[in-house]
Amino acid sequence: MAKRQLLVTAALPYANGPIHLGHLVEYIQTDIWVRFQKLRGHRCLFVCADDTHGTAIMLRAAKEGRSEIELIAETQQEHERDFAGFGIAFDHYGSTNSDENYELCKQFWASLRAAGLIVEREVSQLFDATAGTFLADRFVKGTCPRCKSPDQYGDNCDKCGATYSPADLIDPVSVHSGATPEVRSAPHLFVELEQLHAFLAEWTQSGEHLQTEVANYLKGHFLGEPLRDWDISRPAPYFGFEIPDSPGNYWYVWFDAPIGYIASTWQWCKQHGEDLNDWWKNPETEIHHFIGKDITYFHTLFWPGMLKTAGFTLPTKVHIHGFLNVAGEKMSKSKGTFIKAETYLQHLDPAFLRYYFASKLGPRLDDLDLNMDEFVNKINADLVGKVVNLASRSAKFAARTGLAEKYPDDGGLFKQAAAAGEDIAAAYEHCDYAKAMRLIMELADRANPYVENAQPWVLAKDPARTGELQAICTAALNLFRQLVVYLAPVLPRLAEQCGELLGEKIEHWSQSQEPLLGKSVNAFEHMLARVKKEDVDAMIEDSKEKEACSTSTPEVVGSGAVSGASDPWKDSAEPLQAEPLAETCSIDDFVKVDLRVARVLSAEHVPEARKLLKLTLSLGGDVQKTVFAGIKAAYEPEALVGRLVVCVANLAPRQMKFGLSEGMVTACGPGGAEVYLLSPDSGAKPGQRVH
């Protein structure tokens, strides 16, 4: 087989938070692929780095009263510790805040300028004079200019769906300081990506570089119309690199982040006396990016465009995966399913998660689900019961005899499993780890009955039959070792332990093709402990507690912080953080809103609507209102009929696709299935005003 040269990257984690299990899907997926390629004898370099620039880092550092440099150094240390804990073996882990990255950014920039892709335009943006910074759209809140809903973000209204610029908001407020921002205009630099349209259409649609569903997505959503200019600069103050020919302006974090892939490679090259061009300007080198579906846009349009313009090698493949759900739902801090890497490692063996993810990961970008019962079962049944059991049931005997000189008749098992190697390798190569694990476990399923039939424990009692015993154990341990070679990309620690047991390191895929003979066998030591459900439960419990106390402090915006000392409920600070307090309003402002108790007379599904229920409310007497409420995911219509709710009774009626909505019912919660209607205490009567 021709030796390939591969450069592999995983997405750069942002230096603004800890690694959690969702991140680890990607790093484990990538690490397995890299280990597989190395095991196959290819030259493979795995680089990554912390993504360190941008407004979020700058503001957090300010809030914590320290420098950005200090913050990103500390975060990077934590990230590297967590990755090491899960056996993610980067060849180099850098930072986007490096000299090499700045140097490369300048090169890319010069190329973009030379190609005539950069244009300058004035952009009006809200400016927070208190915090001294321009405000990205999501850092401004205010009242929607169209439907007058309060507390909307600066780019669009999640009540009426209007899109607008933050300057259009009524009574805008900076999320950072609570100050009223002012409109300031500043020159911004844009990349005219449309000039590369033909190239990007060809590159994305060639069928070679992207999963088909991704190619279709891009075709349908972006490439069908002119590509929009990309605003690539941010005015000072901004934590990042200043643009050399545009003083006072900084490259937007998404410009320098992917360049960090190259910068990290360069740092490795410097340390190892290699030439960067051999990796990034060499058509023989394959470049593979592993990313999550949320950053598809950047890696499949901007990034290839930048690489093409600057004369670097384009990615051979961009491998895109889905998100992680836990117990069938999005990870939730309050439910303890938002599990940090660090927390996991306090309770469970990283090998478990590596194997579990491997058994679930396919080549598509479907989301995957971490189901705790399945997790426990898979580890115990597959790894402990099937694979490791082969060694633990035969190694004790074999320690006495050593491995035979000649491989015994095992009914063709070793040969069959060796022949399966190419299928397993192909599954790894195509990122179909679920298939690879399935194939490997099929082999394991055949190995245990062999031992069962051979009854080594009977032979062990008869000294005259030591030769037979040795033969059986030689087969059993070789079948075990063969499985471990196939599993080595997923379970590197198990591969090491197998190497220690049999006195020969596992270093190459080809070791699965020939049995190991004539070696002594060391004393068997436990390789994997069974997973206990209690440990899993404890981890989840721990994730809940951690969250409750860790968020009470500095990040709460505008909190008159409740003292934590006498708070027996330990309510999380998350909801308030997710939606900071609105600007102070006067009593006069408040009385404009006429809240009334209302009884739900009827509630029905609106067949064409995804989120809406149609409610008929009574305000007493014969006053009724029809209201469309976005609570379909949370409530069954039948359950609402007869109950009292609080409605906004003087809201301007609004024509919706499905009819006229004459008010709204009050509810709280993040949305989706988590919506909680307000109810008055018993005794309230429809029509009464809420004061």
Add this chain to the structure above:
RNA sequence: GGGCCAGUAGCUCAGUUGGUUAGAGCAGGGGACUCAUAAUCCCUUUGUCGCGGGUUCAAGUCCUGCCUGGCCUACCA
């Protein structure tokens, strides 16, 4: 509304270019063994292959319409 994916045993899934009687693991039931981490082994129950049409000698597999779920996107709130 548009795009993509999925729907096969109680659960998780396999099923290659259409080709015998649709499979595996787990769970359930019965038994065996005791080398092994209450591990293992043998036997065993369960299927309108989401639904309806069509192509074909032959459809889980191909085509088409529909239903359900997921993700994305848009619109409307």
